[in-house]
Amino acid sequence: MATAPLIGNFGEFDPEKEDFENYAKRLNVWFTVNKIKSDDKVSVFLALVGAKAFGNLISMSVPDDPSTKTLAVLTEMLENFYKSQRNEITERMKFRESKQKENETVSEFIVDLKRLSIRCGYDETLSENLRDTFTAGLRDFNTRKKLLSIKI
Numbered sequence: 284m285a286t287a288p289l290i291g292n293f294g295e296f297d298p299e300k301e302d303f304e305n306y307a308k309r310l311n312v313w314f315t316v317n318k319i320k321s322d323d324k325v326s327v328f329l330a331l332v333g334a335k336a337f338g339n340l341i342s343m344s345v346p347d348d349p350s351t352k353t354l355a356v357l358t359e360m361l362e363n364f365y366k367s368q369r370n371e372i373t374e375r376m377k378f379r380e381s382k383q384k385e386n387e388t389v390s391e392f393i394v395d396l397k398r399l400s401i402r403c404g405y406d407e408t409l410s411e412n413l414r415d416t417f418t419a420g421l422r423d424f425n426t427r428k429k430l431l432s433i434k435i
């Protein structure tokens with residue numbers, strides 16, 4: 284009996300490109316659309332997560348084998364590990380220094396700023412920080428000047 288081809292190309296986790304929480308959410312969607320059986324999810328996860336994250340799981344699981352743990356436990360372990368690696372000051376600096384790239388549209392710049400703001404912990408001041416960083420980072424001088432002239 285032939286199996287259906289898998290939907291989507293699911294790569295390994297890269298902390299430079301994505302938060303682990305997002306990776307785990309995407310993985311659960313991928314499991315659903317590919318009808319991965321519950322009994323197979325841990326093995327598939329360990330095969331997909333990548334060498335670095337897998338090594339971290341091995342180290343954090345000692346003396347146990349990560350494959351003996353549930354998917355919920357494994358994802359929680361990695362979420363906690365990668366969250367502890369973040370430095371809010373560094374994340375805020377990356378956010379505040381953002382500039383619109385040469386071929387980047389305004390919409391793409393806004394999405395990038397929102398993505399960067401997730402790790403900053405701005406909470407109630409998020410809108411103001413997005414506004415200020417967006418305005419300062421715009422490539423087009425005339426648009427920036429117009430935005431700066433608006434009274435708030």
